[in-house]
Amino acid sequence: MCLKMISLLRSSLSTPSRRGVILGFTLLTLITLFSCKEVTPHRTAAPQQERLANKPAPAAPVFAEPQIRVALMHDAREVRLDAAGGIVIARQDGNEVQRTSSGASWVIGLVPGGLSLNGQREHGPALRLECLDAQQRFTLEGREIARRIDVFTDAKRGGTLTAVAFLDLEEYLAGVLAGEVPYDRWGREALKAQGVVSRSYALYQAKLHANEPYDVESTVMSQVFRPGNRHNAVIASALDATRGQVLTCEGRLFSAYFHSTCGGGTAPVQTVFAEQAPLGVLGGARCPFCSQSPAFQWTATIRKDELKRRLAACPDLRGQNLGDIRALEFFDLQGPAGRAAKVRIRHAGGEAVLNANRFRLAAGPGELRSVALEKITGQGDAFIFQGRGFGHGVGLCQYGSQGMAAQGYTCEQILGFYFPGGELTRLYGATTAAR
Numbered sequence: 001m002c003l004k005m006i007s008l009l010r011s012s013l014s015t016p017s018r019r020g021v022i023l024g025f026t027l028l029t030l031i032t033l034f035s036c037k038e039v040t041p042h043r044t045a046a047p048q049q050e051r052l053a054n055k056p057a058p059a060a061p062v063f064a065e066p067q068i069r070v071a072l073m074h075d076a077r078e079v080r081l082d083a084a085g086g087i088v089i090a091r092q093d094g095n096e097v098q099r100t101s102s103g104a105s106w107v108i109g110l111v112p113g114g115l116s117l118n119g120q121r122e123h124g125p126a127l128r129l130e131c132l133d134a135q136q137r138f139t140l141e142g143r144e145i146a147r148r149i150d151v152f153t154d155a156k157r158g159g160t161l162t163a164v165a166f167l168d169l170e171e172y173l174a175g176v177l178a179g180e181v182p183y184d185r186w187g188r189e190a191l192k193a194q195g196v197v198s199r200s201y202a203l204y205q206a207k208l209h210a211n212e213p214y215d216v217e218s219t220v221m222s223q224v225f226r227p228g229n230r231h232n233a234v235i236a237s238a239l240d241a242t243r244g245q246v247l248t249c250e251g252r253l254f255s256a257y258f259h260s261t262c263g264g265g266t267a268p269v270q271t272v273f274a275e276q277a278p279l280g281v282l283g284g285a286r287c288p289f290c291s292q293s294p295a296f297q298w299t300a301t302i303r304k305d306e307l308k309r310r311l312a313a314c315p316d317l318r319g320q321n322l323g324d325i326r327a328l329e330f331f332d333l334q335g336p337a338g339r340a341a342k343v344r345i346r347h348a349g350g351e352a353v354l355n356a357n358r359f360r361l362a363a364g365p366g367e368l369r370s371v372a373l374e375k376i377t378g379q380g381d382a383f384i385f386q387g388r389g390f391g392h393g394v395g396l397c398q399y400g401s402q403g404m405a406a407q408g409y410t411c412e413q414i415l416g417f418y419f420p421g422g423e424l425t426r427l428y429g430a431t432t433a434a435r
Contacts, residue, residue, distance in 0.1 A: 063428040065244070068172050068202055069164050069214040070225055072140065072149070076161040078109040079151050082139045083131055089117065092126040092152070101132075108151045110161050115151065126152035143228040146171075152213065164214045165227075170239055170429075172225065173198055177235045179224030180258075181398060184234065187405030190398075191238035193414040196424070197396050198223055200246040200256035203427075207253070223258075244429035247415065247422045249281040256419065257282065258396035261293040263372045263389025265336025266418060272339070272357045272392045281422045282394055286336040289403030295390035296399075300367040303382045307363055311345070314362035316354055323348025328383065330356060330373055337372040339393055357392050365391075395419065 073079065086101040097117065106129065109116040114123045130148040131137065137144040146165035154162040167175075176198045177183050183191060205222060206215040216222035229235055247256045255276075257269070269282035290296060304325050312322050325347045330340035340356040354362075356371040370389040377384040396418045404414045412424060 063244075065428050066169050066203070066206070067166055068169050068206055068216065069166055070146075070172060071214040071217050072145065072163045072165050074154065074157055074160070074162050076110075076163065078107055079161055079163045080140070081106045081108070081129060081145075081149060083129075083136065085136045086132040087138075088130050088132060090128045090130075091122070091124045092128075093124075097122055097127065099132075108161070110153065110159075115153070115161075126150060140227070144230070145227045150213075154213075162213070169199065169202065170243065171230045172202065173239055174229045174232060174235050175225040175227050176202075176223050177238065178229040178232065179226035181402075183232070183238075186402055188238055188241075189409065189411045189414060190401040190405035191235070192242050192411035193396065193401050193405075194258070194398065195239045195242050196245050196247060196411065196415060197256045197258050199242075199244075200248075200253065201258070203246060204253050204255045242411065244426045246425055246427055247281075247419055248425045249279070249419075249422055251423070251425075254279065254281060256396070257392065257394040258398060259389075259391025259393055260397075261290050261295045261370075261388075261390040261399045262287045262393050262397035263290065263296055263337055263370060263387070264288075265338075265372075265393075266395065266397055267335040267337065267339045267393035269394050271332075271334035271341040272394050274341075274355050281419045283420065284335040284394075285418060285420065287397050287400045287418075289407070290389075290397050290400035292403060293390070293399035295369055297388050298369055298386075298390075300369070300385045300387075301382050302363060302367055302385070304378075305381065307383065308347075310364060311359075311362050314354070314358065316358055317352055317362075320352050321349050322352070323350070325383075327378065328376055330371060330376070335393070337388065337393065340371045340373065343371075360392075 082103070082105045084103040086099070087104075087106075088099045089097045089106075091097060107118055108127055109119070111121055114121065114125060115127055116122060117127065128148065128150050129138065134147065137147055138149050139145060140149075140163075146167050148166040150164045150166070151161055152164075153159050173195055177191060177194055180198065181191065181194055186194075201223060202216060209215045216225075218225040246253060248254070265286045266284045268278060268284040269276050270278045308322060308325050311317055311325075322345075325345060327346040329344040329346070330342070331344065332341035333339065334341050343354055343356045343359045345352045345354065345359075360368045360371050368385055368387075370387050370391060370393060372389050372393065373385060373387040375386040396415075400418070401414050404417065409417075415422065415424065
């Protein structure tokens with residue numbers, strides 16, 4: 001079933017919302033299509049107080065719950081796994097190496113020409129380890145991970161080991177909510193909204209990386225995954241209430257981005273991710289809801305020589321022969337918060353222009369928290385940055401979502417505010433939690 005998401009009012013809060021339903025369609029069609037062409041203006045009003053009605057869940061799942069492949073670690077020389085029960089170990093071609101009926105510890109090591117298993121050499125670049133009991137999970141560094149884990153030599157990373165967990169999507173999302181938000185003090189409606197956004201993002205990434213060894217990272221490079229939370233009651237309740245629901249635009253899945261704090265307004269997608277075309281559902285919105293974030297306003301100091309060192313490692317500046325940095329000019333301000341789209345770096349050898357978000361990532365996103373900058377001061381051997389917000393600024397503002405939930409807004413209203421023109425579509429499953 002597909003539900004039209006609540007949209008933002010242009011006038012007063014009392015105007016009734018329009019509700020609509022579009023026809024269901026197959027999962028294959030949904031994840032094969034990507035873009036939504038509508039571009040909408042920035043909005044200034046607040047969402048409606050009226051709750052968006054949901055249609056009854058189908059009696060049986062429309063589609064089976066998908067799996068997702070999560071890269072747990074990279075650049076390893078060995079991977080240590082523990083299992084409480086029986087497991088089966090197979091090579092890349094599917095041929096079994098070993099089958100056990102009781103628990104044990106396993107060490108997969110890197111040796112010339114292949115992998116070793118508990119010190120015994122196994123030819124071949126990959127091993128698959130799977131628990132025989134569907135309810136059991138391998139543990140890694142003391143944390144419950146997944147029923148199946150693949151370990152392989154990664155040619156793209158110098159032949160070191162990469163470990164990938166195969167997880168049902170809802171189990172994966174439990175780890176994402178644990179890793180992305182303080183679930184123990186976040187409002188239920190904000191948790192539900194995060195679940196829908198993270199589910200949408202994960203499925204979009206799975207389509208993009210279908211021909212690669214894994215779909216998502218377990219870090220901020222995708223979305224933070226903290227394993228061992230599949231039985232967390234608070235998280236399970238929020239996910240169950242939105243089970244199988246994703247965001248779509250004109251019937252197409254899109255990359256539902258999110259970030260910590262927008263600092264007053266979210267950013268149009270094309271100003272941050274230059275390779276993406278303008279998209280109405282990611283067009284940006286003024287946000288009065290995230291002022292309680294500790295990163296709403298901040299100041300950071302970065303030494304000029306350290307900034308030069310970090311920027312020299314940026315792929316976009318490779319071959320620029322970067323000299324001592326003398327001045328920074330952020331320009332092409334976009335969106336309600338006035339985020340810079342570009343930055344001009346004036347240095348001893350000339351100047352270079354870089355996408356502002358890529359500059360932020362290269363300079364150190366833990367210090368340069370956003371490019372919604374209020375002031376930059378060159379003070380001796382350092383730059384002092386004053387800004388607002390934390391993250392790239394596209395899509396859902398997490399602290400804004402929590403601010404809305406604290407004021408009584410529903411999950412649907414939160415999603416409608418940050419993704420104007422979007423639709424809430426159920427791909428699989430029926431919810432069992434009362435709404």
